[in-house]
Amino acid sequence: MKMNVKPIPSVSDRINVIRQLTAQIVNDEILPHENLLWRQQAGELTRDEDRQAVRELRDRIKEKVRQAGLWAPHLPAEYGGAGLDFLELAYMNEILAYAGAARLFGVVAPNSGNQKILVKYGTEEQKQKWLIPLIDGEMESGFSMTEPDQPGSDPRSLRTTARREGDEWVINGHKWFTSNGLKADFFIVMCRTDDPDGPAERNGKMTQIIVPSDTPGVNILRGINVWGRASDHCEISYENVRVPLENQLGATGTGHAAAQERLGAGRVYHCMNSVGAMWRAFDLMVERSMEREVHGGLLETKQMIQGFIADSYMDIQAARLMTINCAEKMAAGENARTDISSIKVFVPSAFHRVVDRAIQVWGAAGVTSDLPFVAMYHGARSLRLADGPDEVHRILMAKTVLSQYRSGEGWAFG
Numbered sequence: 242m243k244m245n246v247k248p249i250p251s252v253s254d255r256i257n258v259i260r261q262l263t264a265q266i267v268n269d270e271i272l273p274h275e276n277l278l279w280r281q282q283a284g285e286l287t288r289d290e291d292r293q294a295v296r297e298l299r300d301r302i303k304e305k306v307r308q309a310g311l312w313a314p315h316l317p318a319e320y321g322g323a324g325l326d327f328l329e330l331a332y333m334n335e336i337l338a339y340a341g342a343a344r345l346f347g348v349v350a351p352n353s354g355n356q357k358i359l360v361k362y363g364t365e366e367q368k369q370k371w372l373i374p375l376i377d378g379e380m381e382s383g384f385s386m387t388e389p390d391q392p393g394s395d396p397r398s399l400r401t402t403a404r405r406e407g408d409e410w411v412i413n414g415h416k417w418f419t420s421n422g423l424k425a426d427f428f429i430v431m432c433r434t435d436d437p438d439g440p441a442e443r444n445g446k447m448t449q450i451i452v453p454s455d456t457p458g459v460n461i462l463r464g465i466n467v468w469g470r471a472s473d474h475c476e477i478s479y480e481n482v483r484v485p486l487e488n489q490l491g492a493t494g495t496g497h498a499a500a501q502e503r504l505g506a507g508r509v510y511h512c513m514n515s516v517g518a519m520w521r522a523f524d525l526m527v528e529r530s531m532e533r534e535v536h537g538g539l540l541e542t543k544q545m546i547q548g549f550i551a552d553s554y555m556d557i558q559a560a561r562l563m564t565i566n567c568a569e570k571m572a573a574g575e576n577a578r579t580d581i582s583s584i585k586v587f588v589p590s591a592f593h594r595v596v597d598r599a600i601q602v603w604g605a606a607g608v609t610s611d612l613p614f615v616a617m618y619h620g621a622r623s624l625r626l627a628d629g630p631d632e633v634h635r636i637l638m639a640k641t642v643l644s645q646y647r648s649g650e651g652w653a654f655g
């Protein structure tokens with residue numbers, strides 16, 4: 242079944258054009274071949290000619306994406322991207338996620354997040370050295386913030402240090418869950434700056450530093466097994482790693498603010514991705530219920546299954562509208578902290594529930610690699626931890642609400 246994307250009357254013409262163009266590529270070029278693409282991703286293609294066929298297919302799709310002017314939608318035009326603004330990208334994400342197509346449109350995490358950091362904070366020299374090769378696909382990267390011995394949900398507790406010695410930073414620390422770590426040519430490492438000669442108010446604060454992965458002292462200890470499978474989320478020790486001072490990204494002490502900025506917009510994108518994936522799970526669930534006969538009738542005639550359909554419809558609508566509302570507030574420059582936290586809690590849980598029901602309706606087939614549910618299920622569950630676990634966001638929401646009431650005003654939902 243094709244993704245049913247209709248124009249939305251309340252958004253700009255440009256957003257509608259982007260949605261239609263993206264859906265056309267998803268529906269005509271990707272969905273008809275997705276079994277082949279999934280099998281390649283799962284490492285199931287053993288014959289050289291099959292692997293070659295997938296490479297050619299991917300190149301053909303990428304060419305269509307470029308022709309449509311949609312390549313690298315997260316990057317400005319001057320860096321070869323489609324130059325979409327925040328809302329345009331949010332709306333595009335749900336369509337990409339419907340078919341798991343981001344990579345075919347040049348959006349590959351964590352490179353895409355690192356590209357955005359480099360665009361915003363990089364010096365001209367850093368852009369030439371790291372950003373351009375990253376965009377051209379000649380380099381890979383990782384974002385190294387979380388530490389095994391400190392709570393990632395409280396980033397101010399991070400212990401990795403960067404001590405200034407002459408014209409070098411000397412980095413010591415222990416990180417894990419640095420995604421893409423096995424392939425990365427460089428890491429953006431979050432460090433606590435130790436520079437007694439620097440500005441006093443900034444010493445001890447977080448700073449992001451670019452570290453090439455082949456620098457002596459960068460030890461990739463392992464790719465951590467995740468959900469029972471090998472992964473490239475890496476555990477890394479940084480032992481007396483020396484890099485030039487010019488590898489620092491942005492001003493000393495701005496690392497925490499930069500990470501929050503990255504995560505704020507990122508949470509909206511993650512949620513729109515989740516909505517797109519839920520939409521797909523919903524389509525597959527409804528389709529199956531109309532075809533599969535059990536106990537003398539189609540699944541669609543069973544009231545418990547009708548309940549699944551109705552509950553999933555409500556989960557998707559609520560998740561989608563909350564996310565769009567949050568994105569609109571952010572685009573308008575309003576304070577959306579509470580909304581960001583609320584979607585970060587609500588949407589992954591709704592995603593989890595919808596995929597869970599879709600798996601149930603498909604029976605044993607639902608947990609095989611013939612369908613996209615397993616990756617969705619793992620993704621939904623992991624998202625409740627990554628980018629701030631549920632509890633931290635609930636606390637933030639409650640704090641903001643309570644301080645508003647303490648100031649004598651109720652909450653303005655309108």
Ligand SMILES: Cc1cc2nc3c(=O)[nH]c(=O)nc-3n(C[C@H](O)[C@H](O)[C@H](O)COP(=O)(O)OP(=O)(O)OC[C@H]3O[C@@H](n4cnc5c(N)ncnc54)[C@H](O)[C@@H]3O)c2cc1C
Pocket residue numbers: 351384385386387388391392393394395417418419420467474623626627628629630631632633636
């Ligand atoms: C698939 C995946 C990919 C990732 N990729 C990256 C990456 O590329 N780079 C990177 O740096 N990190 C990455 N991470 C790490 C992720 O950001 C952290 O796991 C996350 O920030 C949570 O930190 P933690 O695991 O240390 O949990 P902790 O901070 O130890 O929290 C554990 C649990 O404690 C509870 N909790 C926390 N605070 C409170 C509170 N105040 N009240 C009540 N309960 C509380 C929550 O239930 C939480 O889940 C990734 C994680 C996953 C799962």
